[in-house]
Amino acid sequence: MKIVQVQTQAEAAGAQRISDMVGEGLRARGHEVRTVFMYRKTEAYDSDPNADFVLKERPRGLPGQIRATVGLARYLRAARPDAVITYQHYGNIFGTVGARLAGVRHVVANQSGAPHSKGVMGLLSQIDKLMGMVGLYQANVVNSGWTEAQFDRYPQA
Template identity: 35%
Template sequence: MTQLEVGGAQVRVFQTASELRSRGHAAEVVFLYQKRAVFNDEPKTILAGSKRPSKLGILAAIWKLRRMISAGGYDVIITNTAPANLIGNLVAFSAGLKNRVAVQTQPPSRISSSLSLADHIFGTVGVYDKIVANSGYTYHCFDRYSKAYRSRLKLIYNGLNPRLSSASKELCRKNLELPRDDFLFVNVGRLSVQKNQAELLQAMVDVPAVLAIAGAGELEQQLRQMAQDLGVADRVKFLGELTGDQIGELFKAADAFAFSSRWETFGLALLEAAAAGLPLVVSDLDVSREVLGAEMENSALFVSLDTPGAFSRAMSMVLNSSDLRDEMARAGRQRAEVFSIQNHVTELEKLVSA
């Protein structure tokens, strides 16, 4: 992967490596650089240190990766995110590693035109040996790519072992310094334009509840100021980045999950919240409907970002109906079982052995 930070993709990669090891494979996790000091107990290699590298640092990291692959006796490389796909597969190709898998977790429209062009070329000429789309939505983002590219493309759904806590809700709230008795919505994600937490802050004006947001990012100060300006700062808790155990506690502490992203290619946080039995109020995205099984009754409340007040109305519906919450919890747990890390790794094994 490109950078080490707290994110759904990073969690998936570490869990995938762990599951591979449990099946008798050797698996190493490699990052270009470390954005934040997280996952300290997980075995990993950082190629270029603890900050975004300079151009010279990137070249040094690429050379280090080349030496690792040449000397390591590896059978397969699996890369994640657009820059890592390009760097990792080109290095592996040049080193003669034949089984190279690029995992697409971003639609072409969400990366730079230069990266998108290079990705198209690599998949067409065979620098990528195999290409994985993490959802049906992502798969169809490449419908206009070359026939050669699409011949290498396969749908393998993301998988995840949910981080669930066995502690009581009361203890989890105490540990995270959250109100004991208030109805609690939670959101997990980078504080960014994509994750769109501003939508939730606006909704909180009309929702008599508490919102806890786990994550860090470039918009933190802007969002804190927005909460102040809207008069909801006393009911919005910015928790920063949490450890895996703390995320499990947060889901246990919560009464519902609110997800306001502008775009996703899967939404691992959705899957984890569903597995925890949390009612879901989510942006009406095609991929969210796909992952959550919109055909299932009460799998989630899907909210249009183009409709003013829609999030606050949906959150209020969840707040005011225990029957609805119970129905959504059952549907969510049932749906989450489809996307286990075991199923994900089984499909990867089939792909690389084909």
């Protein structure tokens, strides 16, 4: 199976380590796995043969975010993955929208932290929740029992 993982930013941090471990495990099972980052934040993945970047710098404002989403959709259309796994709030939103624009049928959202209720992050959590409820992605995957408990109030869909 051909799988693309979508991460927000390329840096050596926790969510990126999770996708590294998932990618290693899937490759060990014979799957072709690439990780695409919405933008390059540090040089941490510059020499990774399984990593790609949509943008070299962080997208600024709504025009930059639109450019990043369109760039991701183009990347996914060219890559033609069987499935997409998304990570983090922005990665879940950009990755799901990009995957759907590219015609990817199977999308899984990885939740690595608690949903937020206030501010911009609260809005992103609500968008993420709505996307799952309407079936834009098929499953939420969590990294721990604690994280799973944070989503107990989410609808089953």
